[in-house]
Amino acid sequence: MLPMHVQTLIKACNDNEVKYKAAVLPGNLRNGVKDYLAQMKEISNQNVDIVLLSSEIYGKADCTSDNYDELVRDISLLANRFNVYVATHLYQRLQCQGSVEVVKNNIVFDRKGAIVAVYTKPLNNYATCNVTSQKTFTTDFGVEFLILMEEDLLLKDLENLKNTKNVIVTGGSADNVVYIKGNQLISSWAYISDANVLSDDGIYIGKAGLKSKGRVMEINKNGKDKHITLSFNPIDIRDIPLEDTNEYIIRPLDLEASVSGYQDIVCDGSFCCQFYIKTRSLGAKATEAHYGLSVYSGVRRMGGQYIGVDSCKLVVCAALYKRTCVLGLESNMDVIFEKISIKGNFTAHHSSQFPVILTTQTSMSSDSFSFVKKLTKDIEEVSTELLNVKNILKFGILSRDFTRDYDDDNFNSNKTAKVHYANDFYEYILNEDLFEFFDYLWIKIRILILIVSIYILEMM
Structure with missing residues (x-):
């Protein structure tokens, strides 16, 4: 018999080699499971381990329907028939304390069709029904998954999940999330966590970004993936909600000066960001472009929540006035940035920082992007860079300060959150x-x- 330390070493090596196959299938649960049946048949000979059924439309509009039990039964049969783990997002009506409330469920079935995890949240902050959740489950292929809803990436402090390498994110986010597009936030979180994420928009592999959308992919369970490109979900700029910039400090970028290198420090109160922008020689069309150096520190509304936000960003604008700093401006696409460098200091206590990259490009060289965090006492020094890129709509750092969070119920009693407005x-x-x-x-x-x-x- 081998010594214990040798057995441990062999087990560790084997764990590093564990891979599994996953797929994200698009459809519409308003039609039951028939949208997914043909896709499941198509991938059934590829030995898929886990499938996420992504539903594009099913949601609040269907909350009044009574088909939850029927959908649970049909998805269970689907998992059993194709011998695969199945995850999806469903709305459910519950009756309690004399009233009917709607909850949203991230639900997972094993290969036999049994429910192995349900992550439940009320649809709003005023729900009175008590719900229980199990947000983790372990599969028969040796992988433990965490289940999240998209809004959790902004609402919850996920710093304690640094060792979590396999995550399922499904379920729409709360209203008014315009600080960063949902699929871009998932990509950012996967990047800083170096984790595998199965989401409604596709499969993200750590620092490699989006790797699969609608096809089967083999994944290393530890989230480490060799990559030479950073891939993004394609963006339709017409579908991105406009960001309310009224409370932002936005200083126009001097594009002409940026040809030789442009530096600036922009502050919102005592919170400051350092910018360095270097562009290539500008053509006639590019000189008509406008960008702003945007800084914000305060509290923003997200559904029924108020969340602490700090941000340092380069944003595309239509003119010199900050109210024009919105997306969808093709005239700016000719600007080539040799280097964009943005730095900011953020509180290290109960906070998280994300890179923000909104671009019409679908990929870029991994070497062209960096995001570095350095802890100095109780300050998180964060710097991010982009090299040799164009088609940039928004780039920078988004920080969540959870110490400033509150909701509608304690609005009047929360004084910390009001300081920014006074x-x-x-x-x-x-x-x-x-x-x-x-x-x-x-x-x-x-x-x-x-x-x-x-x-x-x-x-x-």
């Missing part, structure tokens, strides 16, 4: 928003004066 009078007077307003007003007045002058000349 600015000193003099700070308001010096605010860039006010200068921008007077610039805008002066332009309008000049136009009015010009029109009146023309009218008077014509009357003479």
